[in-house]
Amino acid sequence: MKxxxxxxxxxxxxxxxxxxxYALKKLGHNTHVIWHKEENLPAxxxxxxxxxxxxxxxxxxSGSIARFSPIMQAVEAYATAGGMVLGICNGFQIxxxxxxxxxxxKRNNNLHFxxxxxxxxxxxxxxxxxxxxxxxxILDIPVAHADGNYYIDEEGYKSLEVNGQILLRYCDAAGKxxxxxxxxxxxxxxxxxQKNIFxxxxxxxxxxxxxxxxxxxxxxxxxxxNA
Amino acid sequence: xxxxxxVYLKEGVLDPQGKAAHHALGSLGFDNVSDVRIGKQIILELxxxxxxxxxxxxxxxxxxxxxxxVIEDYTIEIL
Numbered sequence: 001m002k003x004x005x006x007x008x009x010x011x012x013x014x015x016x017x018x019x020x021x022y023a024l025k026k027l028g029h030n031t032h033v034i035w036h037k038e039e040n041l042p043a044x045x046x047x048x049x050x051x052x053x054x055x056x057x058x059x060x061x062s063g064s065i066a067r068f069s070p071i072m073q074a075v076e077a078y079a080t081a082g083g084m085v086l087g088i089c090n091g092f093q094i095x096x097x098x099x100x101x102x103x104x105x106k107r108n109n110n111l112h113f114x115x116x117x118x119x120x121x122x123x124x125x126x127x128x129x130x131x132x133x134x135x136x137x138i139l140d141i142p143v144a145h146a147d148g149n150y151y152i153d154e155e156g157y158k159s160l161e162v163n164g165q166i167l168l169r170y171c172d173a174a175g176k177x178x179x180x181x182x183x184x185x186x187x188x189x190x191x192x193x194q195k196n197i198f199x200x201x202x203x204x205x206x207x208x209x210x211x212x213x214x215x216x217x218x219x220x221x222x223x224x225x226n227a
Numbered sequence: 228x229x230x231x232x233x234v235y236l237k238e239g240v241l242d243p244q245g246k247a248a249h250h251a252l253g254s255l256g257f258d259n260v261s262d263v264r265i266g267k268q269i270i271l272e273l274x275x276x277x278x279x280x281x282x283x284x285x286x287x288x289x290x291x292x293x294x295x296x297v298i299e300d301y302t303i304e305i306l
Contacts (some may be wrong), residue, residue, distance in 0.1 A: 061295055068292070097295060104297040106236070109243045151240060151298050180244065 004029045004046040007077070009091075011036045016052035016205060021029070024049075036069035043178045047084045047224050048075055050091030052144070052203060062105065062147040063093030067152065072098065084128055084227060086199045089145055091163035092199030099145055101192055101199045102160065103152035108145070109182030115144040117213055118180060120188050120202055121171040125166040127195045128227030132146045132219045138175050139216040141167075141202040143188075148201040150183035150190075157184060165191050168200055228275050229306040230285045234294045235266025269293055278305045 006024050009018045010033050021031045032042055041048065055066035066072070072094075079100055085134045087095040095101040108114055117140055122133045133139070142189045152160065160166050167189035170180040181201075189200030204217030236242045238286050249263035271288075275281035285303050294301045 060293070064292065064295065070239075103296055106240070106298055107243050109241070111243055111247055149243070180239065 001028065002046075004032045004225060005042065005044045006047045006049060007034050007041050007045045008032065008049045008051055009034050009036060009071060010051075011053070011055035011069060013055045013057055014051055014053035014090070016090075016203065019203075019205045020049050020051045020088070023208045023217060024218060025206055027155075027218070027222060027225070028039060029225075033086050034071060036071045039070045039074060041074045041078055041081060042073070044172075045078065045083070047086065048078060050075070050085065050090060051205070052085040052089030055090055055094065056088075058147070061093075061097070063095075063097040063133075066090075066094045067098045075193050076100065079197050082194065082196050084224060086224075087128065087197075087199040088203060088205065089148075089201055093147060094114075094203055095197060095199045100197050101190060102156050103150055103187075103190065104164075105147050105201070106149045106151055107147055108178075109215065111144040113144070114148070116142065118143045118202060119171050119173050119175075121175055122167045123166045123169055126164060127167070127198070129191070129198045129223045130167060130220060131223045131226055133223070138171060138173070139220070140207065140214040141204055141216055141220075142206045142213075143180070143202045145181070145201050148181045148183065150187045150201075152184055152187075159193075160187075160190060163193050165193065166196075167191055167198065168202070228273055228278070228281050230271040230273060230281060231304045231306065232269040232271065232285060232289055232293055233266055233304075234289070234304045235264055235271065235298050235301075236298055237300050240298050266299075281305045 207217030
């Protein structure tokens with residue numbers, strides 16, 4: 001296995017950075033928590049994770065202010081040059097606000113903060129992230145969000161489908177599509193066209209231990225070492 | 228100079244808060260309401276040499292930060 005140097009960003013209000021450290025250390029990787037005021041990523045960074053939480057209190061719109069933090073210029077340059085970036089929950093919101101990922105995340109249809117274990121179906125696994133999963137496989141991963149309702153216009157949706165950019169969809173335990181939060185076509189995660197930038201609302205870093213309910217997150221996060 | 232920016236979800240993008248408020252109005256007997264949309268109002272105090280310059284600047288602020296044009300539309304009023 002390839003040992004990765006993972007840079008995990010931290011904004012005021014981020015709260016999943018140490019869960020992410022735990023998850024990636026468990027997989028044998030080196031982790032560095034990077035404060036948002038930094039202007040550069042460590043030169044040996046193999047993967048950037050924008051973790052979950054409530055950066056800037058979700059003021060204005062979730063992720064809208066964090067995208068202008070100094071470190072995000074470095075992340076944008078890193079991503080544009082082909083570097084691997086993973087945004088989880090608030091991280092996904094930040095990446096869509098930046099335009100690094102298509103679409104946007106708006107308030108859940110039922111207006112509730114949804115926090116529970118959720119089954120999700122792997123749609124495309126032919127990428128640097130989900131290569132240890134199989135298309136069609138059902139995973140059990142916690143979700144915890146108020147703004148997870150993925151929106152993209154019809155044309156954008158078609159291009160996601162054609163390019164294999166849909167990573168995950170919410171489903172019931174039998175794998176049938178399930179409306180969780182109102183997302184277009186039950187989308188739970190997408191990637192960019194070049195398939196180096198990934199975003200998802202569910203929290204794989206919270207599904208690393210069988211005794212805590214699920215270890216399906218291991219298989220998800222393991223993908224990067226084979227990228 | 229004062230600028231008032233109204234930001235709201237685009238037509239065709241479901242507004243769950245508006246829908247919930249619409250439903251509540253119906254429950255209260257206000258059954259003549261055909262649609263409710265909820266947005267936000269951002270009030271800016273700014274220095275600018277004239278209204279046109281202020282408007283141009285506020286458009287840039289709105290497109291960059293105040294609205295997410297993937298899902299939202301906006302109106303700007305300069306006072």
